[in-house]
Amino acid sequence: MEFKKNPKLELKKNSTLYFLIGLTAILLFAYVAIEWKTFYETPEFAQNSERLNDIDEVLPPVIIDLPPPPPPKVQAPPVIEIVPDDPDIEDSVIASTETDHTTEIVPIDDIPVIDEPILDEISFIVVEDVPVFPGCENVKTKEGKRACFQEMMQKHIRRNFKYPENAVDMNLQGKVFTQFTIQKDGSIGEVKMRGPHKILEAEAARILSKLPKMTPGKQRGTPVKVPFSIPITFKLQ
Template sequence: MVLTTPFIMRGKNLKIMRPKKNQELELKKNSVLYFSIGMAAVMLLAYVALEWKTFYETPEFAQNSEKLNDIDEVLPPITINLPPPPPPKIQTPPVIEIVPDDEKIIETIIESTETDQDKEIIDIKDIVVIKDHVDEVIPFAVIENVPVFPGCEDADDKRACFQEMMQKHVRKNFRYPEIAQEMGLQGRVSLMFTIQKDGSIDELKMRGPHKVLETEAARIISKLPKMTPGKQRGNPVKVPFSIPITFKLQ
């Protein structure tokens, strides 16, 4: 703090009072600079104190390091010895066998099958053509003359009459098997049979939910009467026909 003396006027004489302390010796003049230098020195010392690491050598580490040094001195350098190359294989010369000559082979003379001017040519009318007997099978839906069910001889639409008589035959001969009722079996059995060229029923195929129901359906078909065979272009042919039979418990 600088102390100054006020101006004193005495009459006409004016005197100026100067400060009593020397400004160059004032302690607060560079206080900010000194504070900054001190703060930086303290932070540096704190950083060095925190980061300084000291390692203490333990007896076990000293013993192990000495052993490692001894091992390095005692162990010889590691060398890798490659095995010698294998000896070259000596190939034995092939054995040549002398095979006796084969027996004389009789040559077969193949004569030409082409005709010449001296060969007689048979007339085409004298050639007999043997025809393979293949039974023609025509589906029921496209056959010209459908098989005739007994009782449909005078019907105008023999195709519709055939199907109606088949339904009557199934209803008339239908019988639900007792074992199927006890077991609770029901479902539809699909049947396919062929009306042969003589009007008989053959080649029965069926598929159903159980063997018992299939057996009953086959029994119904086996009771079909002999029919008038179907014809295609005036010739009797085989006609396949399929019908489903449904077994349903009440």
């Protein structure tokens, strides 16, 4: 005997529809379960709720009355007191210090002139009459005498210059800065020097010791001391 299936009773015919319906129902159930809220009463909330139920009347609002503002202050005008003049008080007259046509002019001859004291030592640059090196007596101008003095000093150094043998053996060279003072009588004194070695300083001192006597420098016609500085260069060829 052969069994035949009834197409109306076929379960797989609507399987997709049934699957979607089941899936929707599960999602709806899960959503409701997640969103479900449960409230538990605490003892404090129960006590407060009972107290709230006991209050039948509503408390009136609190009203604060502010005091009125103070009245504005009215400033009285200052009282000016008039004091009568005192006849016993004499007004002092302040004399003017400005000159006018009635001011007496003091003659110039009556004004005392105080001469400034002449310094004992004046620099070679600012002294009125520079010392005169022998051979520069015929030069007339001050600038010419200064230039002639420096030129004669260079000639004197070149003429008396001698390189020390010890300095050559020791390979010593450099500049020796010298300074001397032309005294009031024209002699040379107060010789100072500073160089790289004592041998070179000794040679520079020997050269300055051979300087001739000069005509002293003058300030307002009075002989003064005049310091002069010049470097002496020692250089091996």
